Amino acid sequence: MSLLHIEDLDTYYGYVHALKGITLDVETGEIVTLIGANGAGKSTTLRAISGLIPIRGGSISFDGQPLNGVPAHKIVERGVSHAPEGRHIFGTLTVTENLNMGAYILGKDQDAITRNRERVFKLFPRLEERRRQLGGTLSGGEQQMLTIGRALMASPRLLLLDEPSLGLAPLLVRLIFDTIREINAAGVTVLLVEQNARAALKIAHRAYVMETGRITLAGDAAALLADERVRKAYLGEQ
Numbered sequence: 495m496s497l498l499h500i501e502d503l504d505t506y507y508g509y510v511h512a513l514k515g516i517t518l519d520v521e522t523g524e525i526v527t528l529i530g531a532n533g534a535g536k537s538t539t540l541r542a543i544s545g546l547i548p549i550r551g552g553s554i555s556f557d558g559q560p561l562n563g564v565p566a567h568k569i570v571e572r573g574v575s576h577a578p579e580g581r582h583i584f585g586t587l588t589v590t591e592n593l594n595m596g597a598y599i600l601g602k603d604q605d606a607i608t609r610n611r612e613r614v615f616k617l618f619p620r621l622e623e624r625r626r627q628l629g630g631t632l633s634g635g636e637q638q639m640l641t642i643g644r645a646l647m648a649s650p651r652l653l654l655l656d657e658p659s660l661g662l663a664p665l666l667v668r669l670i671f672d673t674i675r676e677i678n679a680a681g682v683t684v685l686l687v688e689q690n691a692r693a694a695l696k697i698a699h700r701a702y703v704m705e706t707g708r709i710t711l712a713g714d715a716a717a718l719l720a721d722e723r724v725r726k727a728y729l730g731e732q
């Protein structure tokens with residue numbers, strides 16, 4: 495049984511039919527990447543999984559339990575954390591306070607909160623150095639680390655990452671991708687949305703390609719990295 499199973503998923507924004515029958519699976523322990531052009535429906539897929547937009551058709555299940563109609567905070571409690579596109583951190587809160595916000599489902603369990611924070615600081619030493627700094631004064635790369643770190647504070651079994659490399663310098667992109675690998679090696683299953691298809695395919699086990707609300711290709715990441723159609727459309731090759 496897959497950890498995450500999406501079957502024939504349909505979603506709308508008003509009259510806009512954003513997802514047109516998406517079927518995909520993520521197995522425990524995998525890094526699966528969802529690649530595709532701007533507007534393909536990648537972020538919408540993650541929003542539907544985390545309960546931020548309603549499911550109009552089809553189904554999503556996590557660990558064998560349906561997520562249809564489950565409120566977003568309950569989905570976090572079940573073990574799904576979402577690091578959204580565009581780094582929605584709290585600019586007037588410190589790094590530590592931002593991280594603590596991600597741990598709200600742990601309630602008053604200070605030991606667990608401290609343990610998770612230490613784990614995040616180990617992954618991102620830069621955040622520890624800046625733990626008293628306000629979120630709004632961090633660099634883009636540091637804000638991205640904070641977005642991922644905050645999602646990890648809820649002890650997720652499945653981490654949804656939306657464009658973690660967007661707008662970052664090459665060295666930072668590498669650091670972020672290395673860290674995603676490290677997070678996965680520590681036992682967190684990852685669904686990674688990326689426009690940087692090459693970097694995503696290099697760290698993923700499997701991949702899906704999306705085009706205008708549909709999955710058009712799926713397979714092992716290594717096979718897609720070598721696929722002519724992928725190379726032409728997403729890896730900038732002739």
Ligand SMILES: Nc1ncnc2c1ncn2[C@@H]1O[C@H](COP(=O)(O)OP(=O)(O)O)[C@@H](O)[C@H]1O
Nearest residue numbers: 507510512530531532533534535536537538539
């Ligand atoms: N809040 C919204 N309201 C209306 N349409 C939206 C909204 N968000 C996304 N869309 C539309 O849904 C489609 C998929 O968008 P999105 O999932 O953000 O794509 P991607 O993440 O692959 O770039 C696009 O046509 C986009 O214009």
Ligand SMILES: [Mg+2]
Nearest residue numbers: 536537538579
């Ligand atoms: Mg997007």
